[in-house]
Amino acid sequence: IRISLDLKDVFKTQLRAILRASAYGDIRIMYPMIISVDEFMAANAILQECKEELRRDNIPFNDSIQTGIMIETPAAVLCAEDLAKVVDFFSIGTNDLTQYLLAVDRGNQKIARLYNSFHPAVLRAIRTVIQAGHKYDKMVGMCGEFASDEKAVPILLGMGLNEFSMAASEIASTRYQIRHLNYEHCQALADEICKKSTIAEVREMLEKQ
Structure with a gap:
């Protein structure tokens, strides 16, 4: 997760792909190596950015996709x-x-x-x-x-x-x-x-x- 948060563009590419796939099946997102609430919230904040970008582009996804650790x-x-x-x-x-x-x-x-x-x-x-x-x-x-x-x-x-x-x-x-x-x-x-x-x-x- 540290690498993902440091390399935000790479992380967003991965999250956008998962979100796009979530329109076609039951998918959850699990963040690895979390050590704090701060890290989880930071990852979810980037996920929210990805959701907003997909909405602007009218790309379907599961808005209620679950996130865990x-x-x-x-x-x-x-x-x-x-x-x-x-x-x-x-x-x-x-x-x-x-x-x-x-x-x-x-x-x-x-x-x-x-x-x-x-x-x-x-x-x-x-x-x-x-x-x-x-x-x-x-x-x-x-x-x-x-x-x-x-x-x-x-x-x-x-x-x-x-x-x-x-x-x-x-x-x-x-x-x-x-x-x-x-x-x-x-x-x-x-x-x-x-x-x-x-x-x-x-x-x-x-x-x-």
Whole structure:
């Protein structure tokens, strides 16, 4: 998003294209790497400029197109309630969120072993975002490998995650799994998991399920 805000002309070209496409189907706009309400509002201000330009040119678009953000920075987690007041939806990007929360560069083989989305800090951050979104009636989705992890699915479902995004090859098995889960049990599991202090304790509890 920083590059987009700096290169406004390039950003506007992208936004205008998305708006024009929105006249033909259900499209939403999601801004990446947002760290503050200010950034989100700045992006939406440019989007508004694009809308006004298209109106002047009599080009059709969906004026009520939804705009949301990818939650993938610690700052976004800590400001989740503030952001939930102004966005239309959240999507949690677990790959980058895990990397930044744990200060682990996935490309550095010396510390890659420390990258783990079952870390209590990551799980609690995910819960925080979901709770913040639901407090203001906003849909919360997730994209990233964690959304299709069979051990994670019951936890995420119990936390109230609304949308699981994943590779097409993972959809059938994850859908099957969700259909055979008990929601109340998943809620209790998520509550207990978030009380654990170590990854080992989290995995131990999951092995018992």
